[in-house]
Structure formats: structure tokens, C-alpha cells
Amino acid sequence: MSSVELGNPVPDFEVQATGNQTIRLSDFQGKNVILYFYPKDNTPGCTTEGQDFRDRMSAFAELNTEILGVSRDGLRAHENFRAKHDFPFHLISDKDETLCKLFDVIKLKKLYGKEYLGIDRSTFLIDGAGVLRKAWRSVKVKGHADEVLEATKAL
Structure with a gap:
């Protein structure tokens, strides 16, 4: 499966998410979808990003927009992360990297001199x-949810 491109339809997908949900992109026909990929549950940047989207959830809902978070963490970790921070949106477990590959978000990174x-x-x-309609890569968390909200308003 090749990766998605701006201006083109996103292939339908079926993934497992919190709340014992099976989510398909086609389930959201007629709604905008924010799909945000983050490295790991319960880390500082990922927590802040999720909270920023959570705190703007009503503004996104007024724009007929669903939010879905995606990482390679398992569903148990996602359930705990979601409950701990009261996220009103679902988190998708992408352990097999199906969505990560579709959206081409797996990159070589360095931490303490080690590459992974x-x-x-x-x-x-x-x-x-x-x-x-829009893609943000190598996102800096501060102000990002507001930028996404503004882009959604412009649709």
C-alpha cells in the first residue's frame, strides 16, 4: 500500500481502538477527521498534545470533526492513557504499523546517540x-491544536 497524498482520497482502513471499537474511515463519511500520530502514551509531549486536542474538542465538534489519536502502543496502555487524561476521543493501536506506513510517519530517530x-x-x-486536505509533519506540540483547528475552520 503506497502512502497518502494531499488532495487524494485516503484509502478506507479498519483498526482497533479504545472502547473496544473497530474503526473504519468510512464510518466517518460526511465528517472531517483529525488523525494525529504520536510516539508514546504517557510521555510529556504526547500527553500535552492529547490534552490540547481534548481541550478544543467542543470547537472541533461544532465543525463536524472527529479526532483520533494513533500510536504503536497497545490497547491496554491506550485505555489507561485515555482514562487518566479524560480524552473524549478514541486512541488507535497501530502495533502492526498499518496506518503508520499508510501515512508514512515512521522515521529514523536518535535518542542518547542511538538510532531507532x-x-x-x-x-x-x-x-x-x-x-x-492538510498534513503536518515533525509537529511541535505548542500551538499545534490551534493551528489544526484553524485549518479545519477553513474547510
Whole structure:
């Protein structure tokens, strides 16, 4: 499966998420979808990012927009992370990296001099027709949720 491109439809996918949900992109036909990829549950940047989206949830809802967080963590970790921070949106477990590969977010990273493959913090805005309208890569958390909200308003 090749990766998605701006202006093109996103292929339908089926993934497992919190709340014992099976989520398909096609389930959101007619709604905008924010798909944000983050490296790991319960880390400082990822927690702040999730809280920022949570705190703007009503503004996104007014724009007919769903938010979904994605990482390679398992569902148990996701359930705990979601409950601990009262996230009103679902978190997708992408252990097999199906979505990560589709959106091309796995990148070579360095930590303490060691290289590894990890998720490059990225966000994607998909419109109600399933077309990728905006992509943010190598995201800096501060102010990001506001930027995504503004882009969603512009649809």
C-alpha cells in the first residue's frame, strides 16, 4: 500500500481502538477527521498534545470533526492513557504499523546517540469526502491544536 497524498482520497482502513471499537474511515463519511500520530502514551509531549486536542474538542465538534489519536502502543496502555487524561476521543493501536506506513510517519530517530525507527509526530486533516486536505509533519506540540483547528475552520 503506497502512502497518502494531499488532495487524494485516503484509502478506507479498519483498526482497533479504545472502547473496544473497530474503526473504519468510512464510518466517518460526511465528517472531517483529525488523525494525529504520536510516539508514546504517557510521555510529556504526547500527553500535552492529547490534552490540547481534548481541550478544543467542543470547537472541533461544532465543525463536524472527529479526532483520533494513533500510536504503536497497545490497547491496554491506550485505555489507561485515555482514562487518566479524560480524552473524549478514541486512541488507535497501530502495533502492526498499518496506518503508520499508510501515512508514512515512521522515521529514523536518535535518542542518547542511538538510532531507532519511531513515529514522527504528525497530524492529518481528512474532509467529509475522505480526501486528505492538510498534513503536518515533525509537529511541535505548542500551538499545534490551534493551528489544526484553524485549518479545519477553513474547510
